[in-house]
Amino acid sequence: MGDIEFSVAVRVALIYTTAPIDMWEAQYDEDQEMPLVKLQFKPGINRDQTNYSSEGGWIACNKVRFFSGFPQKIGGWTKVTFQQFAGVCRAMFNYLASDVYNLMALGTSKKIYLELGGELHDITPLRDNGQFATPATDNCIDTTNTSTTITVNVTGHGGNVGDYVTIAGVVGPIGGVPASEINAEHIVTEVPGANSFEITVSTAATSTVTNAGGTAITVDFQIPIGYDITTAGFGWGVGGWGGSPANTGWGAPATPPIYFPMRLVQFTKYEQTLVYNVRYGDIFIWEFNSALPANSSVYLKDEPGATASPNFPREVTQVLYTQDNGHLLAFGCTPYGGGARDPLLVRWSDQSDIINWTIDDTTTAGFLRVASGSDIFKAVPAYQEILVFTESSISSMQFTGTLDVFSITEISADVSLIAPNAVTNEKNVTYWMGRDKFFVYNGRVETLPCTLRSEIFDDINVLQKDQIFACSNEKFNEIWWFYPSAASEVIDKYVVYNYFENIWYYGDCADGMVRTAWLESHLRDFPQSASIDSYVYNHENGNDNDGSPFYSYITSADLSLDAGDNFMLVRRMIPDVSFKGSTAGSAVVYLTLEPRNFPGANYISQNMEGQTLNRPVLRTSTVPIEQYTNQVFVRTRARQIGLTIESYDVAGVAWQLGIPRAEVRPDGRRA
Numbered sequence: 321m322g323d324i325e326f327s328v329a330v331r332v333a334l335i336y337t338t339a340p341i342d343m344w345e346a347q348y349d350e351d352q353e354m355p356l357v358k359l360q361f362k363p364g365i366n367r368d369q370t371n372y373s374s375e376g377g378w379i380a381c382n383k384v385r386f387f388s389g390f391p392q393k394i395g396g397w398t399k400v401t402f403q404q405f406a407g408v409c410r411a412m413f414n415y416l417a418s419d420v421y422n423l424m425a426l427g428t429s430k431k432i433y434l435e436l437g438g439e440l441h442d443i444t445p446l447r448d449n450g451q452f453a454t455p456a457t458d459n460c461i462d463t464t465n466t467s468t469t470i471t472v473n474v475t476g477h478g479g480n481v482g483d484y485v486t487i488a489g490v491v492g493p494i495g496g497v498p499a500s501e502i503n504a505e506h507i508v509t510e511v512p513g514a515n516s517f518e519i520t521v522s523t524a525a526t527s528t529v530t531n532a533g534g535t536a537i538t539v540d541f542q543i544p545i546g547y548d549i550t551t552a553g554f555g556w557g558v559g560g561w562g563g564s565p566a567n568t569g570w571g572a573p574a575t576p577p578i579y580f581p582m583r584l585v586q587f588t589k590y591e592q593t594l595v596y597n598v599r600y601g602d603i604f605i606w607e608f609n610s611a612l613p614a615n616s617s618v619y620l621k622d623e624p625g626a627t628a629s630p631n632f633p634r635e636v637t638q639v640l641y642t643q644d645n646g647h648l649l650a651f652g653c654t655p656y657g658g659g660a661r662d663p664l665l666v667r668w669s670d671q672s673d674i675i676n677w678t679i680d681d682t683t684t685a686g687f688l689r690v691a692s693g694s695d696i697f698k699a700v701p702a703y704q705e706i707l708v709f710t711e712s713s714i715s716s717m718q719f720t721g722t723l724d725v726f727s728i729t730e731i732s733a734d735v736s737l738i739a740p741n742a743v744t745n746e747k748n749v750t751y752w753m754g755r756d757k758f759f760v761y762n763g764r765v766e767t768l769p770c771t772l773r774s775e776i777f778d779d780i781n782v783l784q785k786d787q788i789f790a791c792s793n794e795k796f797n798e799i800w801w802f803y804p805s806a807a808s809e810v811i812d813k814y815v816v817y818n819y820f821e822n823i824w825y826y827g828d829c830a831d832g833m834v835r836t837a838w839l840e841s842h843l844r845d846f847p848q849s850a851s852i853d854s855y856v857y858n859h860e861n862g863n864d865n866d867g868s869p870f871y872s873y874i875t876s877a878d879l880s881l882d883a884g885d886n887f888m889l890v891r892r893m894i895p896d897v898s899f900k901g902s903t904a905g906s907a908v909v910y911l912t913l914e915p916r917n918f919p920g921a922n923y924i925s926q927n928m929e930g931q932t933l934n935r936p937v938l939r940t941s942t943v944p945i946e947q948y949t950n951q952v953f954v955r956t957r958a959r960q961i962g963l964t965i966e967s968y969d970v971a972g973v974a975w976q977l978g979i980p981r982a983e984v985r986p987d988g989r990r991a
Contacts, residue, residue, distance in 0.1 A: 356981040364823030367775040374877035381874040382827040392976035393872040395860035406430040409850035413587030414841035417608040427585025445617040461533035463495030463525035484542040491534035496526030546583020586638040626675040630658035648674040652696040663695040692733040703748040741789035791838035831870035873966035889987035896978035904972030915958030
């Protein structure tokens with residue numbers, strides 16, 4: 321494949337529109353040669369200014385980045401996993417359990433997985449060890465003739481619709497249903513009451529049977545599933561019962577909406593052991609086992625020798641292990657000795673003993689509180705400190721090595737963090753998205769100037785802000801934020817900050833790029849992401865959407881010869897497009913000239929006969945790759961002209977725009 325790029329033919333399509341030919345033909349001498357003008361633009365996208373005031377820059381793009389100041393199509397992506405995970409993945413964590421076990425942990429709204437070599441292994445913990453003792457499950461299976469629904473009778477089962485449950489030990493068939501179909505993992509489909517739940521099997525029963533199955537049945541529930549997105553719930557009486565909105569009582573909402581947060585999982589690592597928690601839940605561990613997937617995760621509090629339950633942190637916002645000093649930290653949790661959750665509390669275990677949280681003279685376990693804010697959102701490891709974010713403050717937590725063990729110093733109480741995962745650290749610099757601006761911390765907190773501020777913050781679904789996440793793409797010096805727009809309940813847009821060139825660009829997630837989590841790890845060859853379609857992808861791998869082309873474009877602000885009084889005539893162009901990296905047999909991009917006469921006017925759309933068109937006219941010119949000497953005649957006349965380059969219909973295309981040249985001349989003031 322390495323030699324292909326030097327033998328590819330490039331089809332450069334110029335899309336042009338023009339005023340009627342007789343309006344300018346008499347003013348133009350075909351033999352007259354004019355100097356070529358370089359069309360060179362400032363890097364980055366600026367949407368906070370008008371088109372006209374942004375002259376000399378770019379104003380719109382999608383799936384384009386800037387490299388060394390020039391726009392190019394972003395890299396493609398390919399599937400890592402070929403089996404789908406359950407739920408929506410919001411967390412990814414990569415670590416080496418040994419020299420040959422390069423593991424990726426995935427935390428979804430329904431399960432916990434480990435990915436190894438493209439295969440997914442379910443390590444979701446059982447709920448409180450999940451097993452109901454005999455005889456509570458003796459002969460607990462009911463079937464109904466002709467139905468595929470199985471009723472399981474377990475007193476006080478505690479399950480909910482959507483939860484995962486594993487049944488074993490059934491002796492069958494039961495009512496014509498094979499035991500093998502019942503002895504499996506199931507999703508709870510209905511909960512008729514506190515003492516029974518329903519599942520679905522493939523084979524319809526041939527008879528109605530009650531209280532069957534044997535006396536060695538086990539029913540194991542996994543920890544409850546979470547919400548895919550933030551979900552609003554209401555109290556009794558909400559809905560159209562016939563009352564007036566002005567009234568209270570019958571027919572009016574009994575309570576304001578209650579918002580159930582989507583599930584977020586936080587991962588960390590202690591030696592070869594994976595440690596994690598579900599937001600506002602317990603701490604779990606998965607101990608490395610080379611016989612994957614032989615074991616599930618377990619509660620850390622249930623480990624042999626663990627601190628007595630009242631002293632163990634529960635309802636934890638985030639767990640984090642400090643590799644340099646050996647403490648497991650719990651942010652936003654229940655206090656020592658038990659009690660209601662303290663959302664600003666930070667607790668830590670004994671040094672190098674993550675199951676010992678006892679505070680006495682023989683341990684280094686302890687606690688501190690964050691001074692400002694109302695709830696800890698996120699803790700981010702940085703250089704020789706841990707940055708602790710609340711919704712309105714940032715503090716520095718540092719290991720002191722004294723009897724106090726840790727200290728917390730407030731850095732700023734004048735910041736915001738829009739969502740727990742909207743912050744990332746790259747090269748010891750921390751970047752995050754606030755509620756109405758971007759911030760950076762490199763020893764001090766600063767607002768990050770953004771030329772897309774209005775474009776982004778005026779178009780966010782605030783109810784679904786918890787979905788927003790930040791990630792890095794170090795190869796291209798980029799920080800990405802994925803977010804849901806105001807018109808969407810799921811992530812559908814992204815914005816990128818290039819910290820090396822100090823510029824911004826953005827785009828949408830159409831063409832198969834709706835991502836819910838992203839991780840760039842030095843332990844893997846490519847940045848990897850979790851997609852809304854429940855697969856894991858390698859990014860910057862190839863040029864396409866897993867083999868299919870995707871739409872990529874960039875549009876300039878309008879160009880004019882002077883203050884806008886004169887018309888300009890563009891006779892010909894010499895495109896400067898590099899197709900290095902293309903694998904297509906015939907690579908193609910389209911260059912579009914977009915003329916108009918006034919800043920607020922629509923673009924002109926006429927053919928050479930002066931007829932209005934519903935789409936532009938195409939003219940193509942074929943040139944060998946890396947030889948940009950062919951000229952393309954376009955003949956476009958207007959006061960202002962914009963430029964677009966785009967690709968969308970050929971797989972394997974990579975492109976970078978250089979400095980195209982155009983033959984431009986003044987052409988009078990008459991329309």
